[in-house]
Each structure stands twice: as C-alpha cells, then as structure tokens.
Amino acid sequence: MQITGARFPGRYIQAQGLLSRLGEESKSLGKSALILLDGFLADSQGDAVRSGAAPLAVELLVHGGECSEQEITRGVDAGRKAGVDLIIGIGGGKTLDTAKAVAYRLDGLPCVIVPTIAASDAPCSALAVVYKQDHTVDYDYFLSRNPDLVLVDTQIIADAPARFLAAGIGDALATWYEAESCREAGAENSWGTHGSALAFEIARFCRDTIVEFGAEALAECDENKVGEALERIVEANILLSGAGFESGGVAGAHAIHNGLCELHDVHGYLHGEKVAIGVLATLLIYDRQDEFEKVREYCKSVRLPVRLSDIGITEVTDEKLRKVGERACRPNDLMDNEPKKITPDMVMDALRKLS
Ligand SMILES: [Zn+2]
Structure with a gap:
C-alpha cells in the first residue's frame, strides 16, 4: 500500500x-x-x-x-x-x-x-x-x-533585517527541487508517506512565488515596508515551503546543508544560506548546467550565497570537502531520497566547482 x-x-x-x-x-x-x-x-x-x-x-x-x-x-x-x-x-x-x-x-x-x-x-x-x-x-x-x-x-x-528574509528564500528554493527528487525517487517524506499531488503543486507554487517576488520583497524589507511582494514572500517562506517540505519530502540540498554544518567555518551563516549552496551543488551533481546558471543568477538577485567563500569557507581543502561529503551521504539519510546514487566524491567535486 x-x-x-x-x-x-x-x-x-x-x-x-x-x-x-x-x-x-x-x-x-x-x-x-x-x-x-x-x-x-x-x-x-x-x-x-x-x-x-x-x-x-x-x-x-x-x-x-x-x-x-x-x-x-x-x-x-x-x-x-x-x-x-x-x-x-x-x-x-x-x-x-x-x-x-x-x-x-x-x-x-x-x-x-x-x-x-x-x-x-x-x-x-x-x-x-x-x-x-x-x-x-x-x-x-x-x-x-x-x-x-x-x-x-x-x-x-x-x-527585521532583510538578510533573514533572504535566508528564508534560500530554504524555500530547495523545496521544489527536493520534492521533485523525492517524487522521482519514490521516496517518502519524514512522516513515512509519499507526497500527494497537492504537495507537489504547493512546492511548484512556492518556487514560482519566490522567483516572481523575491527581489522586490527584499527591497521592501530594506525600507521596513509591507508591500504585496513582502506579503507573498512571507507566505512562500513560511507556509508554502513549510507544507511543501513536510509533505513533499527533503533530499540532497538539505543533505549537503547538514554536511556543511560539520565545518566550523559556516557557523555564522543562516540555515537557508547554506541550503542555497546545497541546491546549487545538487544541480552540479546532476550536471544540469543551464538550470545551475539560472539558479545562480537568481540567488545573486536575492542576496543568497553562490560560492563557498560566501558562507565562510575561504580555505577549501580536500579534508574539509571530504568531511562534508561523508556527512551529506551518510547511509539511511536524506541523500537516499535522490533518484540517483550520490557519493561523497560527487559532492566534493560539485563543491569544488563552487570554490
Ligand atoms: Zn530547511
């Protein structure tokens, strides 16, 4: 069943x-x-x-x-x-x-x-x-x-500082990609069920909303102004991304986030900032170059990090990348929700391209 x-x-x-x-x-x-x-x-x-x-x-x-x-x-x-x-x-x-x-x-x-x-x-x-x-x-x-x-x-x-809103956009950015991975892999969400059709529609709506309103919402936030864009992004970051990840499932981007958290370098950075790097690295692992370029440009437009140095990893060593890769690919964990087998070496290679 x-x-x-x-x-x-x-x-x-x-x-x-x-x-x-x-x-x-x-x-x-x-x-x-x-x-x-x-x-x-x-x-x-x-x-x-x-x-x-x-x-x-x-x-x-x-x-x-x-x-x-x-x-x-x-x-x-x-x-x-x-x-x-x-x-x-x-x-x-x-x-x-x-x-x-x-x-x-x-x-x-x-x-x-x-x-x-x-x-x-x-x-x-x-x-x-x-x-x-x-x-x-x-x-x-x-x-x-x-x-x-x-x-x-x-x-x-x-x-509140716009940086928090940007980080929430980073977390919301992962929702669509990870739900899609779970769907393709036939993976369950954290509650042991498979996302329903509505779960994936929420994830898609989340993505479309942050693409359309992200930059404008940050500009409103800079002026402490509640405009339509900010209202839409708050709903996307909190409700759509929340119901989306919980129903659709979590996968590679958060696995890589968890790997990055092994490094002391990243401790001053927010969850969503590290998740954004996880999204970019996952796209590189799948060799989706066009989508990667598109998402990288988007990240820049909404003040999200696009390089390891943007999240405090200024000195990139094999030892550090190995640590991230091993943790990201820990058995019976989130990376198993990706439709293809992803190894620590693949994570390391992708992260190297972001250095
Ligand atoms: Zn998250």
Missing part, C-alpha cells in the same frame, strides 16, 4: 499588525497561555505581546536562546506551575521549536506559533530540532501535531 498525503498547520493567518489580535485569534484554543518570548524581543515587543494577548490570561517566560532539553523542561515546569491550557511561542526558530516541544510534553496542549522572522520553513511544521548545550544538534523531535495556529505579523517581519 502506498499512502500519499500532505500536512499543514491547523490554521495559518497573516497580516500587517496582526500581533495585536493574538488573543482574539487564539481564544478558541484556550483561556490561559504560557508565552515563550524570544530573548531578543523581550524589551521591544514585551508590552505589545501582553496587550495583544487579551483576553487570554498570560504567563510570560523569556526564552533562554537554545532549543535544548534544559529549555524545554523549563517551559514544561513553568506551564505546569501556572496551570495553563495553551502554549504560545513568539520569536525565531529556536523559541518556536521549544514552544512546540513544550506543548507536546504537556499532554499535547494546543500550540500557537508567531514567527518574527521568515528565515526558514520551520514554523508550520510538526518538528522541533533539539540542540545540546554546546549548540550541536541533539535530535529531531517529531511531534504528533502541527501547530494549531500560525499567526504572522508581516510588519514585524519587515522590521
């Missing part, structure tokens, strides 16, 4: 200034909420969060910065002590992942997610990446439900 399907957050809403309606939009899910607020936002958004959360009773917890066992436990304890019936995460990916994990551990309490940057496609997913205290990945935490509500205030996204 081949099961096909797609998965989504319970509800996704987006508008300029929407944080002011946080409580109104969430009140069908609970009465009293533990809000995990990103430490970066505690000063600037603390008051706006409190007033937006009405009529909910609110317990505010400032997030410590890492999505770790320690931080999840702190959230669970705070939620239990306050007797809340709803968990809300507001901030960047680590705060949001912690909120999802806390809700899950509190017997599956409803969860509301409020991304304040659009730098990756994580907000809509039923996945939390848990890190160790030394900031290396501990494990992928697969949760039983996607967030019940994802609420996006596009003014907050427009006020």
Whole structure:
C-alpha cells in the first residue's frame, strides 16, 4: 500500500499588525497561555505581546536562546506551575521549536506559533530540532501535531533585517527541487508517506512565488515596508515551503546543508544560506548546467550565497570537502531520497566547482 498525503498547520493567518489580535485569534484554543518570548524581543515587543494577548490570561517566560532539553523542561515546569491550557511561542526558530516541544510534553496542549522572522520553513511544521548545550544538534523531535495556529505579523517581519528574509528564500528554493527528487525517487517524506499531488503543486507554487517576488520583497524589507511582494514572500517562506517540505519530502540540498554544518567555518551563516549552496551543488551533481546558471543568477538577485567563500569557507581543502561529503551521504539519510546514487566524491567535486 502506498499512502500519499500532505500536512499543514491547523490554521495559518497573516497580516500587517496582526500581533495585536493574538488573543482574539487564539481564544478558541484556550483561556490561559504560557508565552515563550524570544530573548531578543523581550524589551521591544514585551508590552505589545501582553496587550495583544487579551483576553487570554498570560504567563510570560523569556526564552533562554537554545532549543535544548534544559529549555524545554523549563517551559514544561513553568506551564505546569501556572496551570495553563495553551502554549504560545513568539520569536525565531529556536523559541518556536521549544514552544512546540513544550506543548507536546504537556499532554499535547494546543500550540500557537508567531514567527518574527521568515528565515526558514520551520514554523508550520510538526518538528522541533533539539540542540545540546554546546549548540550541536541533539535530535529531531517529531511531534504528533502541527501547530494549531500560525499567526504572522508581516510588519514585524519587515522590521527585521532583510538578510533573514533572504535566508528564508534560500530554504524555500530547495523545496521544489527536493520534492521533485523525492517524487522521482519514490521516496517518502519524514512522516513515512509519499507526497500527494497537492504537495507537489504547493512546492511548484512556492518556487514560482519566490522567483516572481523575491527581489522586490527584499527591497521592501530594506525600507521596513509591507508591500504585496513582502506579503507573498512571507507566505512562500513560511507556509508554502513549510507544507511543501513536510509533505513533499527533503533530499540532497538539505543533505549537503547538514554536511556543511560539520565545518566550523559556516557557523555564522543562516540555515537557508547554506541550503542555497546545497541546491546549487545538487544541480552540479546532476550536471544540469543551464538550470545551475539560472539558479545562480537568481540567488545573486536575492542576496543568497553562490560560492563557498560566501558562507565562510575561504580555505577549501580536500579534508574539509571530504568531511562534508561523508556527512551529506551518510547511509539511511536524506541523500537516499535522490533518484540517483550520490557519493561523497560527487559532492566534493560539485563543491569544488563552487570554490
Ligand atoms: Zn530547511
């Protein structure tokens, strides 16, 4: 039996200034909420969060910065002590992942997610990446439900640095290529099902949207302006890419991203920036020269890296490339979702061409 399907957050809403309606939009899910607020936002958004959360009773917890066992436990304890019936995460990916994990551990309490940057496609997913205290990945935490509500205030996204939006475009760029790889390979998504026809249409729509609106959205973001392009890119980066990767599946670009993360050089760079390099390298592995040129030009137009030096790898050695290649092609991992057998040597050759 081949099961096909797609998965989504319970509800996704987006508008300029929407944080002011946080409580109104969430009140069908609970009465009293533990809000995990990103430490970066505690000063600037603390008051706006409190007033937006009405009529909910609110317990505010400032997030410590890492999505770790320690931080999840702190959230669970705070939620239990306050007797809340709803968990809300507001901030960047680590705060949001912690909120999802806390809700899950509190017997599956409803969860509301409020991304304040659009730098990756994580907000809509039923996945939390848990890190160790030394900031290396501990494990992928697969949760039983996607967030019940994802609420996006596009003014907050427009006020954040455009680099985050560009990184989100990099993550969204991979969605179409990886879903197509999974389809061709007959590979499953992380949930053990095959993407449905809708999953692949979402991935295609994601690609078309970022191609059409990417550069313009970044220009709007530079001026902290919420225009049509920014609205469209925020939806592509968060909702389309999120439902696309979770339903269609993940493959080579993220495998190479995981390989690149083995190198200390790249640690100052964002997830989506490294994923963009993964997309370019994968196209080279398949020798799709025309598509590669097209995507490279596109990446330049939306401020994404196109060379290894753009993500901090200024000194390219065989030893480093071997490390990346071995990790990218780890058995029983994402690279198996590519329709052809890809070896560490092939990854190394492709990366060399990007040096
Ligand atoms: Zn990603």
